[in-house]
Amino acid sequence: MLMEINFEIDKPIYRQLVEQIIAGIARKDLLPGERLPSVRNMAEDLGINMHTVNKAYQELRDRGFILIHRQRGVVIHPSGAPKADENYIAILKEQLHPLLAESVARNLSKTDFEKLVQQIYDHYEQKEGE
Amino acid sequence: MLMEINFEIDKPIYRQLVEQIIAGIARKDLLPGERLPSVRNMAEDLGINMHTVNKAYQELRDRGFILIHRQRGVVIHPSGAPKADENYIAILKEQLHPLLAESVARNLSKTDFEKLVQQIYDHYEQKEGE
Amino acid sequence: MLMEINFEIDKPIYRQLVEQIIAGIARKDLLPGERLPSVRNMAEDLGINMHTVNKAYQELRDRGFILIHRQRGVVIHPSGAPKADENYIAILKEQLHPLLAESVARNLSKTDFEKLVQQIYDHYEQKEGE
Amino acid sequence: MLMEINFEIDKPIYRQLVEQIIAGIARKDLLPGERLPSVRNMAEDLGINMHTVNKAYQELRDRGFILIHRQRGVVIHPSGAPKADENYIAILKEQLHPLLAESVARNLSKTDFEKLVQQIYDHYEQKEGE
């Protein structure tokens, strides 16, 4: 799977990596049990430091998206991504709040907002019918 | 309007301030032309540094939410909040992407996601019928 | 509070630090809200690297023992240490298992084992009567 | 005796093996003089590397739990497991310290802790009355 880092924006590299791997899981480009490159390989591929990749992997492990075997490397969690529990919903709501507040302030209609959501959902679930 | 700063979360204080003022505009607690406390007063009220308030005000001005007059102080932009132009939509999409990716990965249905959106919209538009 | 690192044993430094801070909380040497040295100061005091201290602090934060403010530094969690929930009990049991297995194999009586537990409990709760 | 390796947790495989054999001795599933599979067989059964089994056996021999004869293979030490001498007690205390510290910090009562100990003791001494 192709990972792309944008060095211009101020989003931390390890954060971009975390998001892209989760996006890969969402798009089913990365399947349960599938292997990810070793920290060193991934770092070399992206032209970044090993530790930066490691930080991303650690976070993904802590959040239940991947497993890290000391020897066998890193794999997408075989039992699939963690489910959307109450805890996650609460965090998600907190993240949505400021986005929606600004949309309301700018007079973006709920319909238009939901169109956006629809578009992005489609982007991730494009393989649904396969 | 009551501002509340949470010093325990890691979101920067100036960021919390920006978001709360935009939320105030969305909820129509802050109306076009309404005066905001001076940098000095706001800082005192919240027990934070003047520079922090200033940073928040600068950002709100740059984004078109407020006007800063040397004499008349700080006011909510009289012509209302900026509209949701293409540029804003693009930024919004970028912010939504990682949130939706994780939701899809975690198998949260679009319906459930939209319920969340509905809830938050209601929270900001509660005064609609008044 | 005095922290002591043993460079001879193979227990990672950051791990020793985590344990000593938890021990400090148990002994009430570190009270809720109390400040810990900055990563740099702690590192200098112990003659170790900043990042090692940071790794310990991160873990303590993730486990709910401390709060990290970007500017105000690090404090023992004001609401006290997290409680012993089911999750913790499960982990504790898993950690006790091999210890008890070996004790049983070596014919250490349960009474003797409990004497040990008693001793150590006393060590941590010595201030109870104050 | 059934050995089970968990490849997903981060405890080294050889360590899991050591602990399971000691647990087997504690439960009297493995009796003094009883033969253990050869390094080669054990490795094959578990689908792990010979070196890993060897490392586990070496440690068990060094700690007095098994004997390794060139001819007769590997046997549980005929004179039974080593006793709980001062040296062992000291090590045990060191291992218990951090566990108890966290329990105290988390406000787990000594009674509750001892209930846990009781449960685990029972688990290993279940055959006592047979």
Added chain:
DNA sequence: GTGGTCTAGACCACA
């Protein structure tokens, strides 16, 4: 001055 991020390079345990 505080923690957050990133880099570079090293040694070790595990398998």
Added chain:
DNA sequence: GTGGTCTAGACCACG
């Protein structure tokens, strides 16, 4: 060859 740990030193955001 894999991740884990540690060091050294740098720049940045925040307040």
